[in-house]
Amino acid sequence: MTDEPEITKAPQIATTRRGFLGAGVAAGGALLGAGAARAAGPDPLITEVQPWAQGLGDGVDASPYGLPIRFEGDVVRRNVEWLTADTISSINFTPIHALDGTITPQGCGFERHHSGAIELSKDDYRLMINGLVDTPLVFTYADLERFPRETRTYFLECAANTGMEWAGSQLNGAQFTHGMIHNMEYTGVPLRLLLEEAGVKTEGKWVLAEGADASSNGRSIPLEKAMDDCLVAFKANGEALRKEHGYPVRLCVPGWEGNMWVKWLRRIEVGDQPWEQREETSKYTDTLADGTSRKWTWVMDAKSVVTSPSPQMPIKHGPGPLVITGLAWSGRGSITRVDVTVDGGKTWMPARLAAPGQDMAVSRFYFDHVWDGSEMLVQSRAIDSTGYVQPTKTELRDFRGLNSIYHNNCIQTWWVKANGEAENVEVS
Amino acid sequence: MSKFRKRVIGTTLPSILLASSLLATPALADKLGIGRAALPEEVAAWDHDVRPDGLGLPEGSGDVLTGEELFSESCAVCHGEFAEGVDNWPELAGGLGTLDREDPVKTVGSFWPFLSTTWDYVHRSMPYGNAQSLSDDEVYAILAYILYSNDLVDDDFVLSKASFAEVELPNAGGFILDDRDSTELPVFIREPCMTDCKATVEITAHATVLDVTPNDTTDDGAAVAEVAEAVADATGDAPAPEAAAAEAAPEAVEPAVAAPVETAAADPELVAAGEKVFKKCAACHKVGDGAKNAVGPALNGIVGRPAGTVEGFKYSKPMLDAGAGGLVWTHDELSGYLADPKGYMPKNKMSFAGLKKDSDLEAVIAYLSTFGQ
Numbered sequence: 001m002t003d004e005p006e007i008t009k010a011p012q013i014a015t016t017r018r019g020f021l022g023a024g025v026a027a028g029g030a031l032l033g034a035g036a037a038r039a040a041g042p043d044p045l046i047t048e049v050q051p052w053a054q055g056l057g058d059g060v061d062a063s064p065y066g067l068p069i070r071f072e073g074d075v076v077r078r079n080v081e082w083l084t085a086d087t088i089s090s091i092n093f094t095p096i097h098a099l100d101g102t103i104t105p106q107g108c109g110f111e112r113h114h115s116g117a118i119e120l121s122k123d124d125y126r127l128m129i130n131g132l133v134d135t136p137l138v139f140t141y142a143d144l145e146r147f148p149r150e151t152r153t154y155f156l157e158c159a160a161n162t163g164m165e166w167a168g169s170q171l172n173g174a175q176f177t178h179g180m181i182h183n184m185e186y187t188g189v190p191l192r193l194l195l196e197e198a199g200v201k202t203e204g205k206w207v208l209a210e211g212a213d214a215s216s217n218g219r220s221i222p223l224e225k226a227m228d229d230c231l232v233a234f235k236a237n238g239e240a241l242r243k244e245h246g247y248p249v250r251l252c253v254p255g256w257e258g259n260m261w262v263k264w265l266r267r268i269e270v271g272d273q274p275w276e277q278r279e280e281t282s283k284y285t286d287t288l289a290d291g292t293s294r295k296w297t298w299v300m301d302a303k304s305v306v307t308s309p310s311p312q313m314p315i316k317h318g319p320g321p322l323v324i325t326g327l328a329w330s331g332r333g334s335i336t337r338v339d340v341t342v343d344g345g346k347t348w349m350p351a352r353l354a355a356p357g358q359d360m361a362v363s364r365f366y367f368d369h370v371w372d373g374s375e376m377l378v379q380s381r382a383i384d385s386t387g388y389v390q391p392t393k394t395e396l397r398d399f400r401g402l403n404s405i406y407h408n409n410c411i412q413t414w415w416v417k418a419n420g421e422a423e424n425v426e427v428s
Numbered sequence: 429m430s431k432f433r434k435r436v437i438g439t440t441l442p443s444i445l446l447a448s449s450l451l452a453t454p455a456l457a458d459k460l461g462i463g464r465a466a467l468p469e470e471v472a473a474w475d476h477d478v479r480p481d482g483l484g485l486p487e488g489s490g491d492v493l494t495g496e497e498l499f500s501e502s503c504a505v506c507h508g509e510f511a512e513g514v515d516n517w518p519e520l521a522g523g524l525g526t527l528d529r530e531d532p533v534k535t536v537g538s539f540w541p542f543l544s545t546t547w548d549y550v551h552r553s554m555p556y557g558n559a560q561s562l563s564d565d566e567v568y569a570i571l572a573y574i575l576y577s578n579d580l581v582d583d584d585f586v587l588s589k590a591s592f593a594e595v596e597l598p599n600a601g602g603f604i605l606d607d608r609d610s611t612e613l614p615v616f617i618r619e620p621c622m623t624d625c626k627a628t629v630e631i632t633a634h635a636t637v638l639d640v641t642p643n644d645t646t647d648d649g650a651a652v653a654e655v656a657e658a659v660a661d662a663t664g665d666a667p668a669p670e671a672a673a674a675e676a677a678p679e680a681v682e683p684a685v686a687a688p689v690e691t692a693a694a695d696p697e698l699v700a701a702g703e704k705v706f707k708k709c710a711a712c713h714k715v716g717d718g719a720k721n722a723v724g725p726a727l728n729g730i731v732g733r734p735a736g737t738v739e740g741f742k743y744s745k746p747m748l749d750a751g752a753g754g755l756v757w758t759h760d761e762l763s764g765y766l767a768d769p770k771g772y773m774p775k776n777k778m779s780f781a782g783l784k785k786d787s788d789l790e791a792v793i794a795y796l797s798t799f800g801q
Contacts, residue, residue: 078642079642080640080641080642081642082516082640084516085506085515085516085517086516086722086723088722089556114553115553115556115559128466128470128471128474128475129466130466130471130474130475131475135465136465136466136471137463137464137465137466138463138464138465138466138470139462139463140463143462143463146460146462147460147462148453148454148456149453150453168633168638169633169634169635169638170635170638170640171635171640171641172635172636172641173641176641176642190453193453193456193460196456196459197459197460197462197463199459208477210474210477214553214556214557214559214560215553215559216552216553218477218548218552266474267474267475269475269477271479273479273480273481275477275478275479275548276479276480276541276542276544276545277477277545277548277549278545278548278549278553281540281541281542281545281603282534282536282539282540282545285603287527287532287534289528290528291527291528291532291602292527292602292603292604293527293539293602293603293604294603294604294605294606294607294608295603295604295605295606296605296606297606297608298606299606299608301608301616311635311641339620339622343629344629345625345626345629346623346624346625346626346627346629347622347623347624347625348620348621348622348623348625349622377629377631381620383620386613386617387617387618388613388616388617389616389617389618389620390616391612391615391616395615395616399611399612402530403527403530403531403532415631415634423634423635423636424634424635424636425631425632425633425634425635426631426632426633427629427630427631427632428626428628428629428630428631428632
């Protein structure tokens with residue numbers, strides 16, 4: 001990388017001024033109107049005494065566990081009905097277009113269930129370790145709380161995120177194209193400690209992680225990964241896991257595809273070979289153009305998306321200062337840089353990262369632009385700590401064809417029109 | 429303040445711990461002695477995974493014809509009588525030779541590499557909504573039928589633990605290990621272009637042409653159909669157009685004279701108990717505002733309704749015949765049906781073992797009677 005990672009607290013005025021003047025020349029008088037808004041008359045919200053400034057608000061216990069205020073009622077997970085047969089074995093999408101920062105609240109983090117979100121209490125919870133171990137063990141929830149704990153922030157991306165876009169632009173909104181992702185701070189016990197407690201035999205090379213729900217969602221994980229950074233988590237963002245995220249205990253497999261993060265984790269088996277279960281053979285394998293399929297494509301490649309402006313987040317304020325923002329992440333390490341283009345990739349400019357990138361966690365980026373009011377082709381491009389540069393969709397198709405379904409980490413294009421509306425498009 | 433300070437001082441923490449707040453989780457020299465040994469019968473109860481080499485496969489066998497009958501009873505409601513898939517549910521047969529074409533059809537016959545995967549999954553997770561209810565012999569038989577429906581075995585085939593290893597699925601050799609490190613990374617680890625990266629940029633595709641985004645008032649069914657076909661399996665369950673899914677159900681029976689609804693006096697405690705019992709049903713049946721047909725018909729207004737008459741649901745022939753013959757879901761009929769669905773009405777579609785307790789039956793009927801049309 002020749003460019004330093006752009007991590008600053010706020011845009012420098014000189015830079016902004018220069019951009020502003022440059023854009024002003026191009027757009028003529030339009031900018032002046034936007035920059036020098038004049039009120040037609042006194043604003044009654046200011047000049048008149050408002051009810052909230054006169055009466056009283058809610059008491060402290062009005063909502064013992066609070067939900068977002070009603071004005072934010074549209075910031076919710078959404079389902080795409082035609083994708084699956086019913087909602088029990090289905091997926092929905094995080095409203096990433098409307099969020100900022102990096103942490104996804106549990107209540108709007110996307111859900112993927114194969115046999116529905118089950119209700120399993122801490123009292124009824126058991127975790128078994130068996131197979132090629134010295135002593136097969138059973139842990140209760142209370143047992144898990146006595147092991148040394150870790151707290152780490154990780155993204156979880158479904159391998160099928162952006163999967164509907166392989167053959168062409170399809171869904172019109174960042175929530176639907178990129179919303180099979182969330183990023184939470186997990187607290188739990190390293191899987192390594194539980195395996196060491198049971199004593200892994202030397203023949204042990206793999207573990208099978210299995211859930212307590214009817215689907216079981218069994219996945220084979222190499223022992224090396226299991227002993228490295230996998231986490232048996234019971235808290236997310238400081239509180240108990242929500243039911244839909246695997247209460248009371250789920251597995252975190254940092255940087256690897258979301259399907260491996262088994263929810264309602266009930267059993268870890270150690271073996272000398274992989275199990276080749278349904279979710280790692282018939283699903284979550286990537287079919288190439290010649291009909292062969294890649295398997296064990298666990299690592300999520302570096303990826304980013306502009307969350308605003310985007311089809312669900314049109315520009316409503318007209319020309320002038322505009323915040324272009326989005327998310328970037330990589331399963332191979334941390335995000336070191338994100339570039340943004342507004343001309344479809346002819347010219348790129350480094351964006352600001354809100355904070356230094358963390359391994360296998362989402363980074364937030366900002367690009368402080370002065371919009372001249374003409375149409376834009378907005379894209380972002382993630383670069384990670386291995387030097388991997390997020391590819392275009394054409395580049396990915398050259399390797400993988402159109403039938404891959406999973407692992408689409410291509411650069412996304414939003415066509416922002418002069419009226420501020422945006423559309424999901426592909427460009428040459 | 430002073431109280432807290434005293435406590436901190438009183439706890440004589442080793443200074444090394446205070447200084448290194450970002451230490452990795454300790455590598456433990458000794459085991460902590462947490463948890464207890466798993467009993468052999470506990471391991472046996474949970475560990476029934478099966479590997480491609482046959483490890484974990486129990487004794488047992490089943491033939492194609494028995495499998496056909498079982499499949500029709502327990503699987504066909506979603507997967508179709510010929511394993512061809514109903515609506516958006518996965519097809520299990522066909523698709524050979526389609527993997528290198530547009531929209532590959534991925535079935536047990538055309539795509540799945542190992543038969544062990546099918547055994548493991550059917551035994552562990554199927555039928556949908558009533559998992560782990562099939563005996564080992566029944567699983568062997570259902571697999572024999574799935575192989576038969578893929579033209580991989582003849583109709584006199586018997587699948588058993590012994591014959592299992594002889595079956596090789598057509599796509600067993602169709603997988604390669606992740607090769608991104610050697611194929612893609614050398615290209616994608618690079619110095620990114622910043623200026624004059626291309627001379628021209630043209631828009632080559634628009635999402636609004638396809639028009640399949642939820643909450644878009646201009647959605648139209650034809651476009652959805654076209655796209656769902658093109659989409660292939662994005663989330664692991666074969667998608668098909670909503671438009672094609674509906675409208676398939678025969679109108680079947682003219683509702684007979686509507687029977688008076690039995691209100692069961694709606695004892696709130698009984699209704700609440702029934703709501704809990706209904707969780708066993710909710711995987712397949714919806715009730716309440718906006719309830720739609722799912723695996724089973726929506727159940728609003730079911731108490732007192734002629735059998736087989738929920739609009740848009742594709743009933744079994746026995747259920748349609750029973751409705752035409754005048755069967756009405758009174759309290760007593762429902763009670764008989766829900767206690768033993770297959771015994772009450774052989775060959776009907778509901779793959780549910782039945783409610784064994786009278787109290788559960790009373791409760792769930794009381795709960796259902798609270799939902800009107």
